Amino acid sequence: xxxxxxxxxxxxxxxxxxxxxxxxxxxxxxxxxxxxxxxxxxxxxxxxxxxxxxxxxxxxxxxxxxxxxxxxxxxxxxxxxxxxxxxxxxxxxxxxxxxxxxxxxxxxxxxxxxxxxxxxxxxxxxxxxxxxxxxxxxxxxxxxxxxxxxxxxxxxxxxxxxxxxxxxxxxxxxxxxxxxxxxxxxxxxxxxxxxxxxxxxxxxxxxxxxxxxxxxxxxxxxxxxxxxxxxxxxxxxxxxxxxxxxxxxxxxxxxxxxxxxxxxxxxxxxxxxxxxxxxxxxxxxxxxxxxxxxxxxxxxxxxxxxxxxxxxxxxxxxxxxxxxxxxxxxxxx
Numbered sequence: 001x002x003x004x005x006x007x008x009x010x011x012x013x014x015x016x017x018x019x020x021x022x023x024x025x026x027x028x029x030x031x032x033x034x035x036x037x038x039x040x041x042x043x044x045x046x047x048x049x050x051x052x053x054x055x056x057x058x059x060x061x062x063x064x065x066x067x068x069x070x071x072x073x074x075x076x077x078x079x080x081x082x083x084x085x086x087x088x089x090x091x092x093x094x095x096x097x098x099x100x101x102x103x104x105x106x107x108x109x110x111x112x113x114x115x116x117x118x119x120x121x122x123x124x125x126x127x128x129x130x131x132x133x134x135x136x137x138x139x140x141x142x143x144x145x146x147x148x149x150x151x152x153x154x155x156x157x158x159x160x161x162x163x164x165x166x167x168x169x170x171x172x173x174x175x176x177x178x179x180x181x182x183x184x185x186x187x188x189x190x191x192x193x194x195x196x197x198x199x200x201x202x203x204x205x206x207x208x209x210x211x212x213x214x215x216x217x218x219x220x221x222x223x224x225x226x227x228x229x230x231x232x233x234x235x236x237x238x239x240x241x242x243x244x245x246x247x248x249x250x251x252x253x254x255x256x257x258x259x260x261x262x263x264x265x266x267x268x269x270x271x272x273x274x275x276x277x278x279x280x281x282x283x284x285x286x287x288x289x290x291x292x293x294x295x296x297x298x299x300x301x302x303x304x305x306x307x308x309x310x311x312x313x314x315x316x317x318x319x320x321x322x323x324x325x326x327x328x329x330x331x332x333x
Contacts, residue, residue: 023055023090030134034126038117039186043105047124049131050076052096053139054089064145064328066173067097067132067161069154071312072110076100079151082310083303083321092325097135099128113156114189119181121164124157129165136168145332149173149324151303151312152232156182159240162219163208163247171220171331172244173324176232176301179240180204196235202253205246218248218285222292222327224320226299234295237261241283241293248290250283261293272317289330294323 027050035045057063066089070079076098080086089096101109105124117123128148135141148158148169155177162172163180181204182197183189192198209216221244225237238261245253245262252262264281271277276298283291296304296318304320306313 021055021057023057023086024053026051026053028134030127030131032126032130034122035124035130036117037105037112037115037123039112039115040105043102045127047102047105047127047131048100050080050098050100051135051139052080052086052089052098054086054093054095056090056093057095057139059140061093062140062142063093063095064147064332065095065097065132065136065139065141066324066328067099067128067146067148067158069099069111069128069148069150069157070101070109071150071152071154072106072108074109074151074154074310074312078310079154082306082313084307085321085324088321088325092329094325094328095135095139095141097131099131110153111150111157112186113153113160113178114183114186114192116185118157119160119183121160125160125164128157128161129168132168142332144170145328147171147173147324147328147331149175150177151175152177152301159243162221162244163205166208166212166217166219167215169219170217171222171327173222173224173327174237174240175224175303175320176226176229176237177223177240178232178236179243180208182236182239193232193236194230196233197239201239201243202246205243205253209247209249218288218290219244220248220289220291220327220331222294222323224294224296224304224323226301226304226314227295227297228299229301231301237293237295241291244291245283248285250285250290252283261295264293274316276316278318292327294318 031046155174302314
């Protein structure tokens with residue numbers, strides 16, 4: 001009887017087993033009534049996006065969702081090639097949403113993180129939130145593992161998303177990014193990038209926490225910063241760490257000098273194969289990760305471990321894409 005049952009099971013497997021569907025891209029666009037920009041009021045509040053559906057994806061199993069926002073002078077396709085995100089997405093079965101900026105909204109294709117409405121959660125933050133919501137529902141993404149990530153202007157938009165949409169976003173991965181609300185106007189954006197925030201970004205984190213009230217949930221942050229970045233100064237990374245520590249109500253946000261990285265709960269130093277030192281600091285509540293700060297010696301304004309054929313990518317370790325994947329996986333733990 002057992003032998004017959006085994007034979008029948010084997011026959012059913014052969015009959016219904018299909019090789020996994022290969023990973024592929026799907027293109028769409030999304031509109032938001034809250035998406036109008038104060039600096040470009042004639043630009044229609046919609047943006048195109050690409051979605052990478054990984055190999056083996058199925059509606060029967062909820063997958064993590066990463067919204068990966070490109071930097072200035074980049075595109076969705078370029079950040080895919082530069083970060084090799086599709087390869088990691090196939091391995092980890094992660095959906096990857098790739099919002100696409102358009103030139104009439106910003107001539108350099110930067111996300112307008114410095115624009116007042118966007119920094120408050122409207123503008124382009126509202127448009128990307130609408131894209132995330134659409135993909136989340138259509139593809140049954142895991143709500144506990146929705147992460148907004150990016151580099152430079154994309155990272156700065158991601159930082160806004162975590163504070164303004166904590167009911168939607170569970171994590172933020174900011175590679176050389178700037179805190180939410182750091183600039184008082186578009187005119188000061190470059191100065192803020194080079195010198196650090198001109199506002200009290202910790203107070204902005206506190207305000208976002210109070211606004212969320214009883215509905216507030218932890219929004220974990222992972223910051224990756226090159227110590228030799230001459231476009232986005234490392235002091236922005238320190239300020240971003242403090243902003244999210246305050247948002248997540250960790251006492252370290254209010255300790256130590258305001259311009260310094262607060263004392264971490266855990267600190268780890270590692271030498272890479274090329275001799276560069278990577279310092280990882282973490283702040284936790286019980287076992288739950290609140291903030292992780294990865295500081296990389298010798299790295300400039302570039303995606304660590306990226307494809308050097310594209311600007312703003314450094315092929316040397318560590319792999320920021322793998323750091324992102326590990327961060328997303330931990331959120332589901």
